[in-house]
Amino acid sequence: MQPNNLLLRVFADPRSVVEFAVQHWEVLLAQARMANLTARLSYRIEDAGILTGVPGRVLTQFVAARLVAESGRRALEWEVNRLHRALTQAGYPMLLLKGAAYARAGLPMARGRTSADIDIMVPRDRLDRVEKQLVAHGWEPCELDPYDARYYRRWSHELPPMRHRDRGSVLDVHHTILPPSSRLRPDPALFWRSAVPLADGSMAFCPTHMALHVAVHLFQDGEIAGGIGDLVDFSELCRHFAGHPDFWPKLVPAAAELGLTRPLFYALRYASMLLGASVPARVVAEAEWNGKPSVPVRAAMDPLVCRALVPNLPEDRSPWWQAARLCLYIRSHWLRMPPLPLALHLLRKAWARRFSAAPAAT
Amino acid sequence: MHQRFRGPGLRARIGPFIFHLRSPIRGLVADFSFAYADFPICDESEVSDFRVCVSSALGRRPWRGVQAQFWSDGVSPLGTFPRQLAMPYAEWGLNWCIYSYAHQFLMFHSAVVEKAGRAALLAGPAGSGKSTLCVAMLARGWRLLSDEFALLDPPRCRLLPIPRPVALKGISIQLAEKLLPYSRIGRVFAPTRKGTLAHLRPPADAVERQAEPARPAWVLFPTHAENANTRLVPLRKTAGFLRLEENCFNYNKLDRTGFDALSQLIETAECYELPFAHAAAASELIDSLAERQPVTDLPLDAT
């Protein structure tokens, strides 16, 4: 079931742009802009050695997108620099997550990638002191209404977001990768045990855990819709680490150890289906054996996920798109919280949204 | 133009950009075709920079009248708006496209006018009077480069024209009719309770020369007030830099390139505050700046 979407097609096979006419470029660029993947797309094409053949105005758009991404990366690296001063150098161990980790580890997939926030992980028993240390260095907890603040402290796996007083950057401090109330409870000690030190003294997940984290973030913790960037992350991590002797053999066993075989199954399935990621047959078989959902669930997930993830422009979307998004939104909360608090939480959120202001014109 | 707009789409070369525009809304097509009559239409051999569609939309509150929506590359940044206001919203939408994506330029919230190859930036937020002042400068024979965005090409420190229709608000409409009697002004809209809005078709000459950049020579910060004492107040370079940076859309995104380009601009240009009560008097002061300094013989391409 390879959907007919140009952006996915080019990520799967960059050489397909060689035959593009003007109208194909226009659709591709529009899809990339909508998914915020323009810069990453440009690197995918460059790595395939065909950037020089791309039309001039497309190159201009690529250059502009790369400028923004590079600026974001520089800001990210500076935040990590400042977090060092505040935490690592003061004796508080810190694990970098996602974009910050990819950038500091110098992974090729960090090029062109934009992140809104910085994510780090600290041991749960140090959380309060880390928060105090951050406040001493200029970070302030974001203003939340009392309900949301209680939600975070009770149900979540992270502190409420913190914003830096002078720089305005936003920091998410996690103590594990899924909410404590979630149906899956990976033991954070396992992440710390295998963590890899980076050149500057900070730490990151080992390659298998990096990939599992993305899988979990996309298929267990998130609403999936609009998450094509995360699926690209997963696919690129797999491509980059495929050459590591430990990566593929350890991926499913690590997932089993952490109880994360289901999200891994989905990540491998959809990365392969939508992005043409090449996964060794043995790994596919292991993932299915360990993490495959029941037939009805799988039958439901395929159309839901494809509708939600495939970056079609509004005029090309299926009429069921909104319904698919709603189903997956409910699913994401179902996975995070037990039923009664979930119902109350969703009700409250829907109520608040109804009475919020409509978007204003310029 | 009408048919293409409503059908496969119109490709118009507007400043350094090619916009691919579509809309089934008759009123918008008429207004747009009037305001952009002189702009060259491109064929389909070049990829566009922005893909725009203004379509009717299903409003959540049908008693508010028929609504429309502005789409650009899969995003609808302005929400829904009354369909009869499609033209002003489309103009705001085109602005949004430019400052959201065109980071190959350092972009300022500024009008730009030019005489003898030297450009004056009239920088400031909405309400500072830059469009009104712009009209007064056109009446003095200055070329319109832009009424909304200054587009600086960083490597060569040149301002690129984007001579789109000038947005006139309230009494500026009457002022434009008076100062530019041969100009064409479009329909008057009332988009907000605050007042009226109309679009002045850019002079044909400005559009013809839209591929001709200009060297920045003066940076002016106009502020309009009823009882202001109209005068030029020289600014120190660092003050000029910081003030212009406040009016820059994407300084933070261009890192060192942005710093170097803005520094170079300030190095070569004179900076002034320009409080003013009447646009005509203010424009006379700006004209006198140009007369005071003889044009040097530097060709446009010299650094």
Added chain:
Amino acid sequence: MVARAPREQDRWTVPDANALVWRIWDDEFLIYNTASGQTHHLNLLAGEALRSLAATAASVRELVSRLADEFAIAEDSPPLQMTDRLICELDELGLIAPSN
């Protein structure tokens, strides 16, 4: 505010002098830090202090002495009395760091 005021024995320096881009107009400094992406506007005293630390590391006391020489003023004159505060601010902005 940073966690603590500068200690007497701390020596301060610019971690990477090449990361700073300088523009000086009329005794006012504009400095772009390529590491942080931030642009800073410094007055003459602060600008010269930073220049001095970029050239060679110094403690607060040493810096006061250098600036007193530079501007031909007494070490205890009012502008120099705020030097430790200046060091704090430059540190917070990420322009300088302890060299030890």
